[in-house]
Amino acid sequence: MFDSSILLLLIGLPLFGILVLFFIPDTKPDLQKNIGLITSLLTFLLSLKLWLQFDLSTPKYQFIDKFFSVPYSNMHVYVGVDGISLFFLLLTTFLIPVCLLASWDSIKINIREYSIAFLFLEAVLICVFTVLDVLFFYIFFEAVLIPMFLIIGIWGSRERKIRAAYQFFVYTLIGSVLMLLAIMYIYFQTGTTDVQVLTTVAFDYNVQIILWLAFFASLAVKIPMVPAHIWLPEAHSEAPTAGSVILAGVLLKMGGYGFLRFSIPMFPDASIYFTPLVYTLSVIAVIYTSLTTLRQVDMKRIIAYSSVAHMGFVTIGMFSLNIQGIEGSMLLMLSHGIVSSALFLCVGVIYDRHKTRIIKYYSGLTVKMPLFSMIFLFFILANMGFPGTSSFVSEFLVLVGAFKSNVFVTTLAATGVIWGAGYSIWLYNRVAFGNIRTSHITAFHDLDRREFMVFLPCIILVFVMGIYPEIFLNAMHVSITHLIEQVQ
Amino acid sequence: MDFLIFFDNDFKVVMPELYLFFAILILLSYGVVYSTSRIFNYPILQVNVGWLTVLTLTVSLFLLLSTPLTNVSVFNDLLIIDPFSNFIKILIVASSLCCILMSNSYLEYKLINSFEYFILILFAILGMLCLVSSNDLLALYMSIELMSLSFYILAAYKRNSEFSGEAGLKYFILGAFSSGLLLFGMSLVYGFTGLTNFEELSKVLTGIHSLSDTVAYNGILLGILFISVSLLFKVAAAPFHMWSPDVYEGAPTPVTAFFSIVPKIAVLALFLRLFYSTFYDFIGFWQPIFLYCGILSMLVGSIGALYQKKLKRLMAYSGIANVGYMLAGIGAGTVESVHGFIFFLVIYVVMNIGFFSFILGSFREKDSTLNIQLADLVNLGKTNPALGFTITFILFSMVGIPPFAGFFGKFYLFAAMIQSELYAVAIIGIFSSVVAAFYYVRIVKIMFFEVSPNYTSYKRMDLFNSLILASSLFFLIFLFAYPHPLLACIHKISLGFIL
Numbered sequence: 001m002f003d004s005s006i007l008l009l010l011i012g013l014p015l016f017g018i019l020v021l022f023f024i025p026d027t028k029p030d031l032q033k034n035i036g037l038i039t040s041l042l043t044f045l046l047s048l049k050l051w052l053q054f055d056l057s058t059p060k061y062q063f064i065d066k067f068f069s070v071p072y073s074n075m076h077v078y079v080g081v082d083g084i085s086l087f088f089l090l091l092t093t094f095l096i097p098v099c100l101l102a103s104w105d106s107i108k109i110n111i112r113e114y115s116i117a118f119l120f121l122e123a124v125l126i127c128v129f130t131v132l133d134v135l136f137f138y139i140f141f142e143a144v145l146i147p148m149f150l151i152i153g154i155w156g157s158r159e160r161k162i163r164a165a166y167q168f169f170v171y172t173l174i175g176s177v178l179m180l181l182a183i184m185y186i187y188f189q190t191g192t193t194d195v196q197v198l199t200t201v202a203f204d205y206n207v208q209i210i211l212w213l214a215f216f217a218s219l220a221v222k223i224p225m226v227p228a229h230i231w232l233p234e235a236h237s238e239a240p241t242a243g244s245v246i247l248a249g250v251l252l253k254m255g256g257y258g259f260l261r262f263s264i265p266m267f268p269d270a271s272i273y274f275t276p277l278v279y280t281l282s283v284i285a286v287i288y289t290s291l292t293t294l295r296q297v298d299m300k301r302i303i304a305y306s307s308v309a310h311m312g313f314v315t316i317g318m319f320s321l322n323i324q325g326i327e328g329s330m331l332l333m334l335s336h337g338i339v340s341s342a343l344f345l346c347v348g349v350i351y352d353r354h355k356t357r358i359i360k361y362y363s364g365l366t367v368k369m370p371l372f373s374m375i376f377l378f379f380i381l382a383n384m385g386f387p388g389t390s391s392f393v394s395e396f397l398v399l400v401g402a403f404k405s406n407v408f409v410t411t412l413a414a415t416g417v418i419w420g421a422g423y424s425i426w427l428y429n430r431v432a433f434g435n436i437r438t439s440h441i442t443a444f445h446d447l448d449r450r451e452f453m454v455f456l457p458c459i460i461l462v463f464v465m466g467i468y469p470e471i472f473l474n475a476m477h478v479s480i481t482h483l484i485e486q487v488q
Numbered sequence: 489m490d491f492l493i494f495f496d497n498d499f500k501v502v503m504p505e506l507y508l509f510f511a512i513l514i515l516l517s518y519g520v521v522y523s524t525s526r527i528f529n530y531p532i533l534q535v536n537v538g539w540l541t542v543l544t545l546t547v548s549l550f551l552l553l554s555t556p557l558t559n560v561s562v563f564n565d566l567l568i569i570d571p572f573s574n575f576i577k578i579l580i581v582a583s584s585l586c587c588i589l590m591s592n593s594y595l596e597y598k599l600i601n602s603f604e605y606f607i608l609i610l611f612a613i614l615g616m617l618c619l620v621s622s623n624d625l626l627a628l629y630m631s632i633e634l635m636s637l638s639f640y641i642l643a644a645y646k647r648n649s650e651f652s653g654e655a656g657l658k659y660f661i662l663g664a665f666s667s668g669l670l671l672f673g674m675s676l677v678y679g680f681t682g683l684t685n686f687e688e689l690s691k692v693l694t695g696i697h698s699l700s701d702t703v704a705y706n707g708i709l710l711g712i713l714f715i716s717v718s719l720l721f722k723v724a725a726a727p728f729h730m731w732s733p734d735v736y737e738g739a740p741t742p743v744t745a746f747f748s749i750v751p752k753i754a755v756l757a758l759f760l761r762l763f764y765s766t767f768y769d770f771i772g773f774w775q776p777i778f779l780y781c782g783i784l785s786m787l788v789g790s791i792g793a794l795y796q797k798k799l800k801r802l803m804a805y806s807g808i809a810n811v812g813y814m815l816a817g818i819g820a821g822t823v824e825s826v827h828g829f830i831f832f833l834v835i836y837v838v839m840n841i842g843f844f845s846f847i848l849g850s851f852r853e854k855d856s857t858l859n860i861q862l863a864d865l866v867n868l869g870k871t872n873p874a875l876g877f878t879i880t881f882i883l884f885s886m887v888g889i890p891p892f893a894g895f896f897g898k899f900y901l902f903a904a905m906i907q908s909e910l911y912a913v914a915i916i917g918i919f920s921s922v923v924a925a926f927y928y929v930r931i932v933k934i935m936f937f938e939v940s941p942n943y944t945s946y947k948r949m950d951l952f953n954s955l956i957l958a959s960s961l962f963f964l965i966f967l968f969a970y971p972h973p974l975l976a977c978i979h980k981i982s983l984g985f986i987l
Contacts, residue, residue, distance in 0.1 A: 071972050139890035146884060150927075153937045162937045166929065173889075173925055177918040180899070184906040185916075214713075321726050 005065045006050060007079045010093075011126050013043045021116055029111045033104060036115030040122060041391040047093040050422035054086060057474055059482030061132060061196065062469040074192050079130040081481025082262050087330065087472065088129045088253055091337045093248045094457070096122045099242035102345055102454050106165040106241060106352045107155055114155060118242070125250055129257060134183050135193045137262070141174055141218075141254060145169055148235075148247065155240040157351075164231075164238035171231040175221035182214035199265045201488060212270035215263050222255030223315065225278075226285040229308050234306035237357070241348030244300065248307050249341040253333045256314055260326070264318070268487040271319065275405075278319045283412045285312030290419030294426070299350075299357045302427055303343045306383060309416060310336045310391075313422040316413055317398035321487055325401020326480045327473055328394050334472065335390035335465055339382045345460065347374045349451055354441050359427070364436030373432045375447070376453050382462050384424045385417050390465030498562035498849060501569050504551040504577065505617050511544040512610045519603045537603035538588070541610060545585045552578050561623055565637040572985040575830075576620045576757040576831035576975065579837060583749050584613050586841050589846045589952040597856045598646075609734055610748065612638035615933035620761075622853050625674045625684040628758070632670065632722070635751065636663045639747030642746070643739040655738025662731045666721035673714025677776075686766040692908060693769050712767055716777055719762075723755045725781045725815055726788040729808050731791075736804035741858055744800050745844035749837055750809045756814055756833065760826065763818070764986070771821055778819030784811025785915050790920040793927045797862050799847055802927065803840075806886065810836050817901040820908040826982040828900035834974065835885075835897035835967070842882045842960030846875070849953030853945040862934060867943035870937035875949070876935045878961050883932055885964045890918040893967035919968065932945075 017039030022196030024032050055062055069076045081089060100118055106156065107114050126142040145168075153165040161249035187193050190201050203211065221228040236244045264271045288306040296302045310332065317329030349372060350365075351357055366373040395417065403410040447455075465472060499506060515537055523533045552574060561568040587610065595605070615635030622628045640663060644656020674684070681704075683689050699705045717728065726734035736744045763774055789809025796802040814836075817829040850859045859865070869876040885894035900923065905914040949957070967974070 071975050139895070142890050142895075146889060150936075153933070162933055165937070166933070169929060170922065174919075174922050177922055178857060179914075180913055181902070181911075181918060182907060184899075184903045187903070188907045 001412075006046065006128075007063050007066070008065055009083070009132050010043060010046055010050070010089075011079075011123055011130075013046065014039060014123040014126075017119045018123075021112055021119070024112065026112065028387060030114045030207045032115055033100070037097060037100045039119060040093070040100055043122065043126075044093040044097055047090055049226065049324050050081065051086060051090060051475070053313050054199075054475055055080075057478060059083065059478045064132075067131065074220045075133065075135065076194065077131060077133045078121055078194070078196075079127075079134050080132050081130055083476045084330065084483070085129045085257065087334055088250070089126060089255055091253065091334055092125045092129065092250050095246055095337065095341055098341065098345075098454055098458070099245050101450065102245065102348060103240060103242040104450060106348070110154065114151075117147040117151050120247070121246065123149075125254075128254055132195045133193050134186065134195060134198065134262060137195075137258070138176065138180055138183055140424070141222075141258070142173075144251060144254070145172055148243070148251065151243045152235060155243065156238045157240060161238040164234040167231045168235040171221055171228065172218075175228065176218040177220035178214040182211045186211065192448070195261065201266070203267065205269055208267040208270040209273065212267040212274060215258070215267075216274070219255040219258040219263065220281075222258070223252060223311050224255070224308060225281045225312075225315065226288065226308075227281070231305040232308060233301045236307070236344075237298055237300040241344060241351065244304075244344040244348075245341040248344060249337040250302070251458075252307065252311055253337060253408060255313070256318065256329070256333050257396075259315075259318055260315070260330075262320075265483060265486045271487065272321070275321070278315055279406060279409045282315040282319075283310040283409055283416075285309060286316075286413055286416035287419065290416055290423060293423040297358050297360065297426065299359060299474070300344065301345045302341060302423060303383075304421065305338050306423065308456060309420065310340070313395060313398050313413060313416065316402050316409065320401040320405040321484060322401050322404055323477075323480055323484060324397050324404070326483065327402055327476055328397025328399075329467070330476055330480070331469060331472060332391065332394035332398060335382075335394050335462065338458050338461050338465075339379055339389075339391060342375075342379045342455060342462075343383060345451075345454060346372070346379060346456075349447065353445060359430050361440045362431045362436045362437065365432045365444070367436045369446045371452070372447050375426060375459065376432060378459060380424045380428045382466075384421045388463070388466050390469065393466055393469045492755055493987040495563065497560075501560055501562050502567065504548045504555075505614060507551055508544065508548050508614050508617065509740060511547075512607060512614065515540055515544070515603075515610070516607050519607065523603065530817065532601045533603045534601050534605075537606050538592065538595070540634065541606040542588060542598075544583065544610065545581055545588070545613070549578065549581045549585065552581060552752060555871065561687070565687065566624050566627050567618065567621045568686075569621055570944065570984065572981050573621040573757070575981050576753060577617050577971070578621070578749055578824075579834065579875045580753050583753065583837050583841060584609065584746065585641065586956050587742065587746045588748060588844070590745060590841075590845045590956055592952055593950040594740070594742050594848055594858065595852070597851055600645075600740075605642070608638045608642050611640070612746075613750075613948075616750065619754050622758070622761075623686050625678065625686075628762075629667075629670060629674060631706065633667060635754065636722070639663070641704065642743045643735055644941070645746050646740050647739075651738040651740075654739060656733045657729055658738075659735045666718040666728075666943060669714050669721070670718035673711045673716075673718060676714065678709030680704045680711065686761070690766045690768065693767065696769055697810060709770065709773055712770055712774060715762070716754060716774060718844065719755055719759060720781055720815075721978065723752055723811055724804075724808055725811050726808060727781070729785065729788060732808060733801045733804040736807075737800045740937065741844075741848055741860075744803070748803055749800060749840045749844070749896060750960075752807070752811060753837060755831060756811075756818070756829075757813075759818055760829070760985070764821075764826070772881065775819050778815050780915055782812045782814075782816030782819055785809065785815060786917055786920040788812075791924040793924070798860050799862055800860060802862065803843065803847075806924065806928075807840075812920075813898065813901055816910075816913050817904060819913075820904050820910060822904060822908055823986045824907055825901075825904035825906050825980055826976055826985060828897075828902075828904040830978045830982060831974070832897035832901045834978075835893045835964075837953070838960045838963050839894060841888055841965065842957055843879070843886075843954045845956040845960070846879055846882070849949035849957065850875075851947045855948050856947070859944065859946070862931065865934050866938050866940050867935070871943055871945060878957060879935065880932050881961055881965060883928045885927045888921050891968040893964040896967065 054479045061082045064078050064080035067077040067079050124140050124143050149165050149169050224232050243279045286309050289305045292307045293302045314329045314332050317325040382391055399410055519533050519537050559570045612635050615631045619631035640660040643659045644653050646652035678684050721728040785808050789805050791955045793802050793805035815823050885892035888898045902914050
């Protein structure tokens with residue numbers, strides 16, 4: 001029915017939900033939560049329609065529609081999806097209802113503003129992943145900061161939340177202003193900011209190097225790569241459960257998307273030139289952050305650091321610049337989006353009950369919370385890269401791709417799998433197995449139906465991705481092949 | 489009677505200024521005569537003259553909007569009326585109208601009972617209107633003096649506060665000093681060229697570089713240096729910014745609002761006219777001045793505000809930083825830079841109007857004093873969340889976060905700088921913008937995130953303040969969606985100005 005403008009409908013639906021939410025009074029908190037959830041579920045169903053009608057045989061952008069035009073300048077903003085952005089879009093629309101459902105009981109103040117913040121975040125994220133214009137990608141990339149800042153600051157868990165919100169905000173801002181200057185330079189040199197045109201422009205080699213570095217400054221903070229990763233553990237551990245879920249699940253992927261959509265196609269020579277830099281930083285990320293998790297006492301921080309390690313793998317895969325590597329990194333981003341989010345949800349389950357995330361208070365949870373322990377185990381194994389789950393497939397593809405390009409880096413990265421196993425199993429051991437520790441906690445309650453429903457789709461997806469990833473890789477093949485051809 | 493026929497058409501064109509002038513005289517005489525009359529029992533004509541002032545400004549706004557002619561120079565080339573000056577005049581009158589409406593409740597609570605406040609503001613506005621359309625160095629000087637003298641008195645308006653008197657005195661001494669420099673510069677230019685008219689100066693000064701070894705050339709350069717330094721004093725650019733935090737803090741708050749919004753418009757528009765049409769051939773000379781002052785202002789404004797605990801001083805430093813961006817934009821020297829500068833100016837004015845309407849509307853419940861400390865904003869997110877969110881959005885716009893209007897202003901300005909290949913300036917500008925984010929976001933933090941048992945309960949904001957606050961917020965949020973009319977207007981003006 002709305003075939004050609006389905007993307008605009010997708011962007012408009014959460015905004016319509018926000019409008020409806022404004023009129024619901026605070027005497028009906030359940031209605032507020034329900035409207036938020038229903039809107040996000042409708043958006044998810046609509047995005048599934050995108051996937052069903054996706055044409056697998058062409059690398060061109062599909063469902064293109066005109067968003068708007070800036071007067072007096074040559075900026076006509078279109079929205080469209082291709083194989084790369086389709087899955088990020090689906091991940092976003094899948095995770096937002098999960099977030100809203102997961103925070104059903106734990107958010108007690110300003111429920112309406114919470115749903116509004118998440119719906120606004122969803123609309124902006126959909127714009128980020130579908131807009132085909134460099135300047136407006138930047139605008140929506142930055143616009144994500146506002147709702148996240150408010151979510152971490154207002155509904156966060158502890159006193160450090162202010163510092164975490166600040167760090168998140170300022171780190172990302174510093175990195176991205178350099179990208180703004182690069183975009184302005186591109187606009188004045190080429191006269192356009194349209195991605196479809198810019199991928200055909202050949203910049204001069206030295207100019208490419210500087211522009212790539214400017215883009216890298218911003219995307220490296222977002223992904224995050226090692227020297228600029230400090231905001232991530234702070235932001236993750238202080239954010240509310242759903243905030244961490246969406247942060248780990250989608251916001252980190254914006255950096256990866258930026259690399260795939262802008263850095264690599266527009267600056268291919270610079271990408272090849274800087275591959276050793278990216279490899280070095282990624283390997284350091286994998287090994288250093290995996291070892292750092294061994295010292296942590298806060299469960300969320302462990303998972304946050306493991307996110308950095310996984311994103312290190314992602315960047316290794318992306319810059320191997322062959323089809324296995326890039327497909328592996330895309331699938332790893334999807335898989336990590338679901339697995340990390342589910343791990344944060346698990347920690348959120350415990351936090352909701354006992355209000356602490358410190359490991360020493362927990363032990364032997366299997367005795368009293370068997371269902372929870374089983375689900376936790378499943379996701380810990382997925383985090384580790386256990387065969388049968390999606391991360392095994394993706395990490396394997398990444399390592400195969402990287403092996404073709406650089407053996408030493410692959411060896412070091414492969415040790416990352418060992419470290420991953422180390423901290424994941426140790427975390428699970430301390431928390432779930434062993435004797436039940438009743439010195440601090442005396443009452444236990446297993447998962448209730450809502451929480452189980454939150455986990456169920458994640459489990460199914462991880463399983464399906466692990467056993468038959470071709471369903472997901474199908475749509476990516478052509479786009480990624482096209483991307484690699486542009487580099488070659 | 490011959491002279492009336494001589495300037496016949498000219499009077500029609502300067503109708504707004506003329507109307508304003510006569511209205512001031514009538515209001516002044518009305519105020520003096522009736523407030524000293526024993527028969528009416530010495531009435532206090534404060535509110536009366538206030539509303540008459542609002543009427544006057546509204547009528548002048550209508551007169552400005554319906555100017556019959558464009559691009560004329562009147563009174564023997566003393567003043568020039570063109571679309572650029574018209575736009576700036578509309579901006580000045582509209583923003584001063586907002587300032588007066590915002591200050592209503594302040595005057596009521598503080599029991600300031602003299603009507604001269606409004607007369608002084610009207611004189612200042614008249615000075616600024618003439619300043620923007622001045623086409624001659626003498627007109628420039630007289631308009632600046634008219635504007636500045638009114639400001640000196642306004643800064644010292646609270647007679648029982650020594651703080652205010654000190655502010656007025658500081659402003660007067662520094663302002664008089666800078667006017668002296670201005671006069672010296674102008675006399676040098678006149679002495680070495682024999683002309684005071686801008687248009688004739690620009691004609692004479694074309695191709696002046698062939699005479700670059702003569703005394704005359706260097707004399708003119710010295711004159712331009714003095715003129716630009718003096719004007720930079722007036723607009724509070726670093727390194728000539730020392731007076732502005734003290735004066736802003738000491739002056740009564742509505743006067744501070746007026747200072748930080750309106751004279752900057754007038755003097756920066758004057759910069760544009762003076763340096764883009766008259767002294768454009770000396771661009772190699774004044775461009776580094778503006779760029780260095782711009783960079784220094786950005787840095788001083790961003791870093792200086794980090795330690796401030798009082799709202800008015802914070803706004804003074806933020807004004808310095810914004811002036812820095814605008815100066816660096818003017819320094820770029822192209823049509824796009826004029827375009828970006830005017831766009832940023834309009835958005836800067838709206839943001840400041842919004843923020844000051846918030847400050848001027850928050851009176852403490854218990855003793856009706858104005859809020860001046862930053863720490864008094866604590867827990868505003870809980871006591872008045874609507875107000876808290878409004879200020880949050882205005883502050884985010886000031887930082888320059890998309891999709892608010894502040895981002896687009898900065899974007900156009902920095903885009904113009906990049907187009908003129910001033911990469912270093914753009915990088916410094918952008919980093920100082922990030923440093924400035926700290927103190928703007930700190931206000932948001934204090935309002936929403938700080939856990940403190942204190943809170944200040946404020947009186948309900950009066951009608952005009954809330955209307956102005958809401959309108960500015962609306963503009964800032966939704967400029968993203970429909971910038972067409974503003975952009976069309978500015979585009980036409982900047983092209984018409986340059987060509």
